[in-house]
Every structure is written in structure tokens, then in C-alpha cells.
Amino acid sequence: MKTMQAVVWQGKEQLVLQEVPRPTLNSGEVLIKVHYAGICGSDLGIYLGKHPRAKAPLIMGHEFTGEVIETCLEFESTIQVGDRVTVNPLISCGHCQPCLTGNAHVCRSLGLVGIDIDGGFAEYVKVEATKVVKLPSNLPLDLACLVEPVAVTSHAIRKSALKAGDTVAVLGGGPIGLLTAITARYAGASEVIVCEISESRRELARSLGFKVLDSANNPEEEVFKLSGGNGVDIVYEAAGAPATALLATRIVKITGQIVVVGVFKEPSKIDLQAVNFRELSIIGVRVYEPRDYEVALHMLGQLKEIEHVISHQFPLERAQEGFDLMLSTANSMKILFAP
Ligand SMILES: [Zn+2]
Numbered sequence: 001m002k003t004m005q006a007v008v009w010q011g012k013e014q015l016v017l018q019e020v021p022r023p024t025l026n027s028g029e030v031l032i033k034v035h036y037a038g039i040c041g042s043d044l045g046i047y048l049g050k051h052p053r054a055k056a057p058l059i060m061g062h063e064f065t066g067e068v069i070e071t072c073l074e075f076e077s078t079i080q081v082g083d084r085v086t087v088n089p090l091i092s093c094g095h096c097q098p099c100l101t102g103n104a105h106v107c108r109s110l111g112l113v114g115i116d117i118d119g120g121f122a123e124y125v126k127v128e129a130t131k132v133v134k135l136p137s138n139l140p141l142d143l144a145c146l147v148e149p150v151a152v153t154s155h156a157i158r159k160s161a162l163k164a165g166d167t168v169a170v171l172g173g174g175p176i177g178l179l180t181a182i183t184a185r186y187a188g189a190s191e192v193i194v195c196e197i198s199e200s201r202r203e204l205a206r207s208l209g210f211k212v213l214d215s216a217n218n219p220e221e222e223v224f225k226l227s228g229g230n231g232v233d234i235v236y237e238a239a240g241a242p243a244t245a246l247l248a249t250r251i252v253k254i255t256g257q258i259v260v261v262g263v264f265k266e267p268s269k270i271d272l273q274a275v276n277f278r279e280l281s282i283i284g285v286r287v288y289e290p291r292d293y294e295v296a297l298h299m300l301g302q303l304k305e306i307e308h309v310i311s312h313q314f315p316l317e318r319a320q321e322g323f324d325l326m327l328s329t330a331n332s333m334k335i336l337f338a339p
């Protein structure tokens with residue numbers, strides 16, 4: 001039996017580098033040799049034992065790239081051995097009401113590769129061929145780990161009411177916050193303000209040309225100053241934190257929109273009096289649709305600055321260090337494993 005190295009989550013705060021069987025393919029699947037795999041905020045949730053679905057033992061990782069090295073396909077497919085690929089990790093049932101009405105990304109029983117089945121924190125991973133997304137030959141495989149998170153922010157921007165020339169505030173300057181800011185600018189926002197607690201993350205956002213505020217230091221007044229005294233047209237909440245949920249209704253303009261991008265771990269307080277009096281709208285956005293993968297590939301081909309969102313690369317042997325660094329947030333952005 002062939003084996004491989006994998007980082008296996010064995011339960012709350014337990015990561016073990018193990019020799020495990022290499023996946024064997026069923027019909028319709030392909031085997032990918034993983035080159036890079038990014039740590040996502042949801043992986044931290046799993047690691048801490050806070051994810052509602054993930055069950056140990058599990059190989060996490062849903063933001064990965066690599067090369068197809070084996071296929072088991074009985075149907076016509078454009079996927080071939082040697083292809084450089086990433087995956088769209090969503091697993092939808094195909095027959096619930098959202099699935100049947102064009103919203104498979106919010107399937108009632110939505111799952112993900114790397115959360116509900118084994119993912120990419122390993123030397124090899126198998127996936128259904130239909131989830132494979134081919135990469136342009138000029139897109140480096142490390143950078144392409146950002147296709148999935150950029151698809152998240154593409155979805156957030158495309159579902160929102162953003163129009164060319166709008167002013168925007170992004171609450172949270174982590175990987176998703178910063179990518180939201182980059183995507184909003186790409187879509188035509190005239191002013192993008194990033195509110196973030198960590199000094200190093202603020203510094204990075206500043207270096208990419210964004211207006212930056214310390215969210216711990218009452219940014220309200222400054223947001224109004226930067227938006228002509230009115231508040232911003234759209235607030236993207238990308239921190240998933242109770243404090244930013246309350247801040248959002250205060251810095252958005254009257255009749256403005258709040259977009260919930262951040263994943264809240266529990267119900268959070270929101271000022272519905274402000275929503276009512278100021279005629280605000282609030283929308284939620286979750287993961288992405290196939291079109292968002294196309295937008296993400298286009299953005300990664302166009303925008304050099306996105307590469308700055310990747311802060312570290314570690315071999316699988318240093319997975320624990322990667323998770324610790326990502327948890328401390330202050331000195332990291334997107335961290336990749338290179339199996
Ligand atoms: Zn992710």
C-alpha cells in the first residue's frame with residue numbers, strides 16, 4: 001500500500017504529522033499532488049474544536065493547488081494528468097430547494113473538501129473531477145492558493161450594491177478583509193478604508209494604498225471625515241466580531257448597505273434601531289458561485305499586489321508553527337503549507 005505524509009487533526013488543538021494511506025480513486029475522481037495549501041480562518045475554528053461539522057480524524061485544507069497525477073474517469077473530461085489545478089471545494093446535494101434554484105453554494109447540507117472530507121494538508125488529495133479548476137500556465141501555484149479566498153471576496157462584492165465611485169469601509173484587515181478591500185477597489189470603489197486592530201496588518205493595508213484606521217481607537221469620527229461627513233456607502237464586515245457588528249451601523253451612510261462577510265461563531269448584537277431609523281440594508285454572503293472563480297482567476301492575473309497577502313510558507317513538518325502563528329494574527333496574513 002502506498003502511503004503519504006499528512007497533517008491530521010486529531011481533536012481540539014491536536015495536529016499530528018502522520019504517515020497515512022495514499023487515497024485510492026473511485027470513478028469520477030482525480031489524484032492531485034499538492035504543491036501548496038493555505039490555512040483558512042475556518043481551519044482555525046476546526047483546530048480549536050469550534051467547527052459545527054468537522055469530525056476528527058480529519059486532514060484539513062480547502063485552499064490548495066497542485067498537479068493532477070492520476071485520473072479515474074469514465075466520461076469525457078478536459079482534466080488530464082499533468083494539469084496544474086486548484087479546486088472549488090464545495091459539496092452540494094443537488095436536490096434541495098437552494099440547489100434546484102441555482103443556489104448550490106448555499107445548499108441546505110453544504111459541505112467542503114477539507115472540512116467534511118479529507119483535504120489538502122497532505123502530499124496527495126483526491127477530489128471529484130468536477131471540482132477541479134485548471135490554472136493559467138503563468139499563474140504561480142503558491143499565488144493560486146488565493147483563488148478560493150478571492151472567490152469569497154468576489155462574491156461579497158458582486159452580491160453587494162457597490163457602484164463605481166462608492167466609498168467603502170472594510171472592518172477587519174486579515175486575509176479576507178484585505179482581499180475584500182482589493183476587490184472593492186478593482187470593482188470601482190473610489191475610497192476604501194480598512195479598520196483593523198493589528199498594527200502590522202494596518203501597515204500592510206497602508207502599503208497597498210488603502211486608508212487605514214485602528215478599529216480599537218474609535219474610528220467613527222475619522223470614517224465620517226473621510227467620507228464627506230456622511231458615512232460610507234457600503235460597510236463590509238470581515239472580522240466576524242461583535243464590536244465590528246455594532247460599529248457597522250454607525251459608520252454607514254443613511255440608506256447605506258452592510259455586507260456580512262465575516263463568519264460569526266455565535267449570534268451577535270446589531271443595532272436594529274439604527275437599521276430602522278437610517279433605512280439601512282444588511283445582506284449576508286457565503287462562499288462563492290462558479291462565476292466568482294472566473295473573476296478570481298482574472299484578478300490574480302491582473303493585480304500584482306495580491307501576492308502581498310501571503311505572509312509565510314512552511315513545510316508540513318512545521319504545521320503546528322503555522323497554526324500558532326495564524327492564531328496570534330498580529331504578525332501573519334495568509335500562511336501556506338508546501339508539502
Ligand atoms: Zn477558505
Ligand SMILES: [Zn+2]
Nearest residue numbers: 093096099107
Ligand atoms: Zn442542496
